[in-house]
Structure formats: structure tokens, C-alpha cells
Amino acid sequence: MTGAVVLTARGLGKQYHRRWALTDFTLDIPAGQVVGLVGPNGAGKTTLLHLATGLLQPTTGTIEVLGGRPGASRAQLARVGFVAQDTPTYSGLTVADHLRLGAHLNPGWDAGMARDRIERLDLDPGQRAGKLSGGQRAQLALTLAVAKKPELLILDEPVASLDPLARREFLRGLMEAVAEQGISVVMSSHLVADLERVCDYLIVLVGSRVQVAGEVEQLLATHHLLTGPRRDTAGLPAGQEVISASHTDRQTTLTVRSGTAILDPVWTVSPVGLEDLVLAYMSRIPDTRRKPALEVQR
Amino acid sequence: MIEFHLDARSGVAPYLQVIHQVRQALRLGLLREGDQLPTVKDVVGRLAINPNTVLKAYRELEYEGLVAARPGLGTFVTGTLSDGSLAALGPLRRDLQRWLSKARRTGLDDESIEALFLTTFRSAAEEGEDIA
Amino acid sequence: MIWLTWRQLRVQTLVAAGALAVLAVMFAATGPQLAHLYDTTVATCGAHHDCQTAVSAFMSQDSFLQKLTNFVMQVIPALIGAFWGAPLIAHELEAGTHRLAWTQSVTRSQWLAVKLGLAALASMAAAGLLSLMVTWWSSPLDRVGPGLLDPGVFGERDIAPIGYAAFAFALGVTAGLLIRRTVPAMAVTIAGYAGVQVAFSLGLRAHLIAPIRAVSSLSLGRATSMAITTPGDHLSLGVTPSLPGAWIYSSQVTTASGSTNLGTAPQSCLPGSSTIHACNAAIGRMHLRQVVIYQPASRYWAFQWYETAIYIALALALAGLCFLWARHRLS
Numbered sequence: 001m002t003g004a005v006v007l008t009a010r011g012l013g014k015q016y017h018r019r020w021a022l023t024d025f026t027l028d029i030p031a032g033q034v035v036g037l038v039g040p041n042g043a044g045k046t047t048l049l050h051l052a053t054g055l056l057q058p059t060t061g062t063i064e065v066l067g068g069r070p071g072a073s074r075a076q077l078a079r080v081g082f083v084a085q086d087t088p089t090y091s092g093l094t095v096a097d098h099l100r101l102g103a104h105l106n107p108g109w110d111a112g113m114a115r116d117r118i119e120r121l122d123l124d125p126g127q128r129a130g131k132l133s134g135g136q137r138a139q140l141a142l143t144l145a146v147a148k149k150p151e152l153l154i155l156d157e158p159v160a161s162l163d164p165l166a167r168r169e170f171l172r173g174l175m176e177a178v179a180e181q182g183i184s185v186v187m188s189s190h191l192v193a194d195l196e197r198v199c200d201y202l203i204v205l206v207g208s209r210v211q212v213a214g215e216v217e218q219l220l221a222t223h224h225l226l227t228g229p230r231r232d233t234a235g236l237p238a239g240q241e242v243i244s245a246s247h248t249d250r251q252t253t254l255t256v257r258s259g260t261a262i263l264d265p266v267w268t269v270s271p272v273g274l275e276d277l278v279l280a281y282m283s284r285i286p287d288t289r290r291k292p293a294l295e296v297q298r
Numbered sequence: 299m300i301e302f303h304l305d306a307r308s309g310v311a312p313y314l315q316v317i318h319q320v321r322q323a324l325r326l327g328l329l330r331e332g333d334q335l336p337t338v339k340d341v342v343g344r345l346a347i348n349p350n351t352v353l354k355a356y357r358e359l360e361y362e363g364l365v366a367a368r369p370g371l372g373t374f375v376t377g378t379l380s381d382g383s384l385a386a387l388g389p390l391r392r393d394l395q396r397w398l399s400k401a402r403r404t405g406l407d408d409e410s411i412e413a414l415f416l417t418t419f420r421s422a423a424e425e426g427e428d429i430a
Numbered sequence: 431m432i433w434l435t436w437r438q439l440r441v442q443t444l445v446a447a448g449a450l451a452v453l454a455v456m457f458a459a460t461g462p463q464l465a466h467l468y469d470t471t472v473a474t475c476g477a478h479h480d481c482q483t484a485v486s487a488f489m490s491q492d493s494f495l496q497k498l499t500n501f502v503m504q505v506i507p508a509l510i511g512a513f514w515g516a517p518l519i520a521h522e523l524e525a526g527t528h529r530l531a532w533t534q535s536v537t538r539s540q541w542l543a544v545k546l547g548l549a550a551l552a553s554m555a556a557a558g559l560l561s562l563m564v565t566w567w568s569s570p571l572d573r574v575g576p577g578l579l580d581p582g583v584f585g586e587r588d589i590a591p592i593g594y595a596a597f598a599f600a601l602g603v604t605a606g607l608l609i610r611r612t613v614p615a616m617a618v619t620i621a622g623y624a625g626v627q628v629a630f631s632l633g634l635r636a637h638l639i640a641p642i643r644a645v646s647s648l649s650l651g652r653a654t655s656m657a658i659t660t661p662g663d664h665l666s667l668g669v670t671p672s673l674p675g676a677w678i679y680s681s682q683v684t685t686a687s688g689s690t691n692l693g694t695a696p697q698s699c700l701p702g703s704s705t706i707h708a709c710n711a712a713i714g715r716m717h718l719r720q721v722v723i724y725q726p727a728s729r730y731w732a733f734q735w736y737e738t739a740i741y742i743a744l745a746l747a748l749a750g751l752c753f754l755w756a757r758h759r760l761s
Contacts, residue, residue, distance in 0.1 A: 034348050053533050057758070074535050082533035088526035090438075097437060104433045105534035141530070148535065168346055175342035179349040197306065198348050217311075273309075 004031035006152050006184045007052060011061035014047050021047040023208045025061070029186065029201070033215075034178065036199035037188035038278055044208040045188040046085060049156045052186070053082045066151055078108050081145030081183075085156040087138045091130025095123050098140060099147075106148040114147035117173070135166025139173060146177040153178075155187040159194060171198055192275040202274070204281045211281040212257075216274065223277050226254040226267040244280035255280035299336055300328055304345050312347055316355035324364065324379045326387075335365060335373040431536055431544040439549060442514060446556050453502070453560070457567040460492050467491060468570035485574050496571070499564050503586035506560060507594035508623050510553045515602020516615035518549055519756075523610045542756050546749060550599055557595030561588060577675030578730045581631045588734050593741030598623045600748035607752050626744075630737065638736045641679055641723050648683060648718040658699055658709065665695040667713070669720055675727030686717045 005028045012025040022044040029035055037045050050056040051063055054071015063069075068076040089098060095118060103109045118125060121139050129137060138158055145153055155174075159167040175198060178185060189195055195202065196216075203213040212219065223243070230252045233242045240258040247253075255272060256262070262269050272280070300323050302316055310318075323329040338352045356373050359365045364377040401411050436443075472488050475481035519542075522528040532538055565587045572578055578587060585594065601622050605615040648669070657668040667683040684690050696712035725733070 033350065055529060055532060071532070071537070074537060074540075077533065077537065078535040080533070082529070084526060084529035084533075086526065088530050090527055090530075091525070093437065101434055101437075102534070105431060105531075105536050107535055144530070145533075171346035172343050175346055175349060176339055179337075179339040179342050179352075197304075197312075197346055200348050200350050271309075 005029060006031045006066055007186070008064045009061065010063075012048075012051065012058055012063050013060040014044075014051060014056060015059040020059075020208055022051070025210060027203070027210060027213055029203075031184045032182070033201045034175075034185040034187065034199045035201040035203065036195035037186060037203045037205060038190065038192055038195060039188075039205035039211075040282055041190060043205045045190075045205055046156055047208075048205070049082075049154050049186070049188060053080060053154055074107075078106060078148065079151045081148055081150035081153045083138075083141045083145050083153075083155045083158050086161070087134075087141040087158065089129040089132075089137055089140060092128060094126050094128050095132075095140060096125035098129060098144060099125075102144050102147055108149040110147050110149055114143055117143045117147070121173070133166070135162050135169060138162060138166070138170050142170065142173060142177075146181070146183070149181065150183060153183050153185045153187075155185065157188055157190070160189065160191070167194060174198070192278045196274050202278075204278055206282050206284070211284065219277060220271065220274065222259055223255065223257050223272045223280075224262060225270045225272045225276070226252075226256050226262065227270070228252055228267040231266075244283050299334065302336070302341055302345060304347060313351045313355040313358070316341075316352060317358055320355070320359055320364070321379060324375070324377075329375050331375050331378060333375045335375065337372055431541065432548065434531075435545050435548045438545075439514075439552065443552060446552075450556065450559055450563075454563055456495060457563050460495060461567045464491060464567070465570050468573065472570075472574055488574060489571065496568075499568065500582075500586065502560070503564060503591060506557060507591065507598040508620050510557065510595050511598030511602035511619040511623050512616040514549055514553055515599040516606045516619050517612045518545060518603050518606060519752075520606030520610060520612040520615045523606075524612060538756050539753060542753060546603060546752065549603075550596060550745070550749075553595045553599040554592050557591045558589070561586070561591040577677070577727055579675065579677035579725060579727060579733065581635075584635075584730075584733070585627070585631065588731075589738045590734055590741075593738035593745075594623075594627070596745040597626070597741040597748075600745035600752075604748045604752055604755075607755055635733065635737060636679065638740075639725065639729060639732060641725050644720075644722045644724070646720050646722075648713070648720045658713075660695040660700055663694055663700070665692040665699065665713075667692065667718070671720065671722045671724075673722070673724060673726070675730075677725040677727075679723040679725075681720070681722045681724075684719050684721055686719060688719075692716070692718065 007027070007029040009025050009027050012022060013020060014022045025044075025048065037048065039045055047056065051058055052065050052070055054069075054077070066076070066079050068079075070080070071077060090101075093101070099111070099114050099118070102114060103111055118140075121136070121143075123132070123136060123140065129140065132140065142155075142158070145155075153174075158174075159170050162170060171194065174185070177183060187195070187199070200216050201214070202216050202219060204211040228251070230247055230250055233245050233252070233254060236242065236256070239260060240256050240262065243255045243257055245252065245254045255276070300319070302319050304312055304315060308315070320329065320335065329335075335356065338349050338356070341347075341352045342349050356365060356367065360367060360373075362377075364375065364379070365373050366376045367373045398411070401414070406414070467488060471484045472481075475484040478484070519528075522531065531541055568587070572583065572587075575583065578584060584590065598619065602615065602619040605618045605622070606612065609615045609618065648667075659666045659668075669681055669683055671678065671681055682690055683692065685692060696709065696716075698708035698712050
């Protein structure tokens, strides 16, 4: 399905009162992948996801999801599943009631799959959602999103408040659904370690702007850690962009993005882990005059 | 049916780890011709990794001629890695254990043993290439 | 969506049904006796010449239930607005469940239409049922009381409560939608509803239909009562016209030329003078006129329809605002 795109945004921006929560977001997110959206709190992740589900309207720019305007029609809504931050559920309704809710409100609802998932998760259908643990609520919310058979699943920090076991259980269930139904996923998190396991495409959002976006393999192949004697970073050739730099009195350590191999013998080149890569972008002082980082080409 | 495990800290890409574990299993006789590999759904449901990772590993193994995907049925083992029969493994393992106790008796610690083995292994491999 | 709305409103609906049932039982237990008492004492009081005692005895029957009914009818629309209307959307916004509801396969407008529509219908039905019971039970009392157009009675009978309930409900929903918090929305709803109610009963209702201005020569026999006073030797007459069930805006006595200044009092009307007959005769010779501005009792239903229509129009306008706001401004 190369070339198929789940989300297209051009110059997308959202302003609240004086503050721009998302600025100049331009990207094509490919289909058939698990996309991680990572960045510090307040970077604009939730804003972007709410724009993609139709919960928010853009202030500037355009966004298209699966070729349609988000939230515009029943058909469009049926193709996208969403789990909001803190996995809201109706605390007075039971688990079984939530499934009935899904069945009544979604034409594509797969009741058998929903029932199977609930059984395998050992959830009591008669239990009120307000009495479930955080992990159980998250699983219930995921079941609701997955059993409507969407093409795209959008998750806003679904595991942020879960303990490690519940987190792992959630990701297992999610990956299983992805494998079974071929769903594309866009998932936000501020924990990179979780994303490393499941994501094959990454978007780094810092200060309301995209810093870098691309396939994880490509990102890891094109970013390097350079250590060497203390030097001014301006001396690097063009095509090698310094993402972050730290200096001691004798040594300089750089995280560098480069499409070509680094040949200067003065540097010791080593690979950068995904977490360090993201941290390098998060610690970069955002320069609004700089052109937004380009998507890493295939 | 074999089960995969993932070492998140090894620095080795997950799909390579899967390939490695399949090849290992083939060598040790845990997987024989005709056996089914775990479904992608089962693997990711246990390991919580991206299905594309497993698909990539299985595709690579298929390209190497070790497995074949049958649509609707699963992925099955079609080849073997029997460059040396299983019977030879027993004596080789015993030789290796003897060498290891010898190395320890001379006072080498684990890191030194590993370094010795790896450098000898690599230079032998290079020599083997030169000859071939 | 209908199922979900029912499920969310289930508890409130059952509570309301229970309360209505309790009231129904109380009314059923006392209503027939009340009507019977009317038929046997008040209806025949003219023949027995004991109308005053018969009426006052009758009016003090079931006084607890009368007061309860009064209270309930005044309070119910506000309660509907605060407890059914305000939380309808505010609760979802507070709990974040709107993010669950709006990402199923129903659009925001559909969601709002079903929720709003069903709950509004339920509110109106509850108010209508209550009003039906109250109107039936109170009908003997209404025949001897100040009439159905009286401000204390008008809003508690027939279809007016339905309009009030619809408006209070819509006001509650709108407040909840704009304020996004249940408790402040409830407060705003109650205050807003009370304000509109006061505006209507104190001023707006009187202007719905142009009143009748009846001018007639003052006939002492036609007046139900007349009070003659002489403040500072000026003549002042207060006359209560005999218009049963009418809503009287004002009743004045004027001179033949229309002036409300009646001049100095006749000698025979000053305190310490002769009999009432001489005073009456003197007043009769002044050819005074009686000017009454009023709404006749026959216009009761016209007022009911007009007022209900206005309240429902307000409710619809608020509902329209809700739709626009939810579609374009809400996140």
C-alpha cells in the first residue's frame, strides 16, 4: 500500500486565545504503519489528534484524514477509532452497556469480536465502568475503538497513567488488533521506550512544531552521535545538521543528522538510540526562523 | 510451536532477532520441515511489537528459502539449515565445554574469554573467506 | 442513540415518574371528595344564604395539598431546567465523555438532536401530566377563587406549565453548553428562569392582548363593594367591579368629564354626619363614572395559548443556539 496516506496536513495550525498550540504542521502520514507522535507535554500532540478526529476545527491550514474532512459525516466517523487521553468512559454504565453503546452508534460494529476481547481480558460485563482499574478502562476504551472496524486508530497517550504491566497488556492487545485487521495507528506518548517497541514511524513535536518525522529505520540510519575534541560546530560541512551539542572544556559531543557518511577522522561516530534521538530534538532550542525540519525521504 | 522473545536492550533490530531465533531453532531441530511458524497475530500479541517487524522477518526468511507463506493458512518451514547433522552437535558442545573449563583454569575472566573467542572466530572467518 | 439517551436519563425519568405517581395518588384520594363538597355546600349556598361561611370553609379544605400543589407547580419547571437541562451536556463536557460520544459514528448534530429532543419531550410530558392532574383536582377551588387569570393561578394550570418546562429545559441545556460546568449552569438556569417568569407575571403578560376599557356610569348597585373615604375633605371612591373571573388592571372612578379628581366630598359623606343613604344619594347626583381596564375571564385560553407559544418559541431559539454552538464553537 505504498503511497496510501492516512493523514494529509498543509500549514495546519490551531490557536487558543493568544497561544498557538500547533503551528505550520505540514505532513503526509503513510498508511499501514504504527505512527508514534512524541514530544513534551504541551507540545501540541493532543491538539493535533483532536484536529484529526474532528473534535477541533483548524484555525489555519487544512487537514484530511483518509481522504475526508474529519468528523464531517457518519461514514467518515466510522472509519476512524479514537481513544482520548485519560480514556473517558461513562462511569455509571456497565461494561456490557458500553458494548451496547458501540453497537447502537456504529454501523460497522463487530459484536462477536467485542465480546471475545472482553472475555479474554477477564472483564466482568456487569461491572460499572467507574469501578474499573485504569488498565481495565483503557482496555475497554480500546475495545470500543477497535470493534467498530476502523481503518485508522488514533490514541492520545493511552498508556500514560498505567502501571508497567497494564501498559504491556494494552500494547499487546493493540498490536494484536493491528495484525488482525490491518489498521493504521497514530499514537501519542511522552514515553519513548514504549514507542520503540511498536512504532515504525515517528513524529517529534516540540513547541507546537514538527521537529522531525520519518520511518524509524531511516531516522536511526541518518542520525549519528559524534564525539571528538572540542570544536566549534559551525565547521561541519553542509548536509550535516547539528541537532544538539554539548561541550566540556576538552570534548564536544554532537547529535547530527546526515544523509551521507561522516568521513572526518577527527570524529568518533556511533549510532544514536531512538530515545536519545528524540531527546536531542526536544532539547534543541526551537528556531522559528528556521524552515521546519523536512520529512526524511524514503 | 516455538515462542519468540525480544531483547529490547541488545541494540539488535527486532526483526533481526526474530530471524536469528528462527534460524537457531532450525539448527537445533526445534523447527522441522512442515512445522508452522507462530502467526503474526500471536507473536505481536505476546511481545507487543509492530506486526510489520514480524512480517519483515518472515519475508526475509522466505527470501532465504527457509519458510513459505501459504495464504489463509500461515507460514510454514520449507528448508533446513542442516550444514552438519544434529548428531555432530553433541560432541562439539562437549569439546567447547572442555575448552571453557581449561580457559577458566588459566585464570581468564569472562570478558577475556569472550574477547579471545570473538577475535579468533572473526580472524578464522576472514581466513576462510580468503581461501574461498 | 435513542437507547443511549434513554440509558443516561433512566434514573431521572424513574424518579420523576415516581413523584408523579405519588402526587396522583394524593390527588385521586382527595379530588372526588373536594368536588362533592363543592356540589353540596357552595353550589347551593345561594339557597341557604350562607355563602360566605360555605365558601371559606370550602377554601380551607385540604390546605396542605393546596399549598403543596402551589409550591410544586412553581418549582417544577425550574427543577426540570436545573436537573434535566443543565447536566445534559455540561456533565459530558466535565467528564470528557463527549470525546467518546463524538468519535463514534454519529455526528455531533445527530447526537445533540436525539438527546435534546427526547429529554425535551420527556420534560414537556412530565409537566403536562402534572398540570393535567393539578387542573383537574383544583377545578372546584378555581370556581370560587379569584379566577384562572389571577397571576397566582394562571401559570399553574392547563398548558402554560408545558411551555415553562420546555423553556427552562432549553435554558438549562444552553447554560450547560456555554458554561461547561454543571453546578454553575444550574444556578444560572434557575436565576434566568425566575427572571423570565417574574417579567411575564409582572408586566409582559398584561401586554399580550389589549385589555378592554369599559366606561359606565357609576351604579352603586352594580359594584360588589365600594369604599368611601374623605382624606382632607376630598372625595375618594374605591370601587370593586362585579366581573367574576376577570383580571382587573385598574378600576377608577372619574367625574363626568373624565377627571380622577372628584372634588370636595359632599357634606353628608364627611365623618360624623348623617346616614349612609344621604351620602349615597349625594354621590348619585354627581353623575360619576366607573372606568375599568380589564381582561374578561373568557380570554383565559387566548392568554394560555399566547404565553405557551412565546415560551416554546424561546425554547426553540435556545435549541437553535445550542446546535450552532455545538457545531462550530465547541471542542
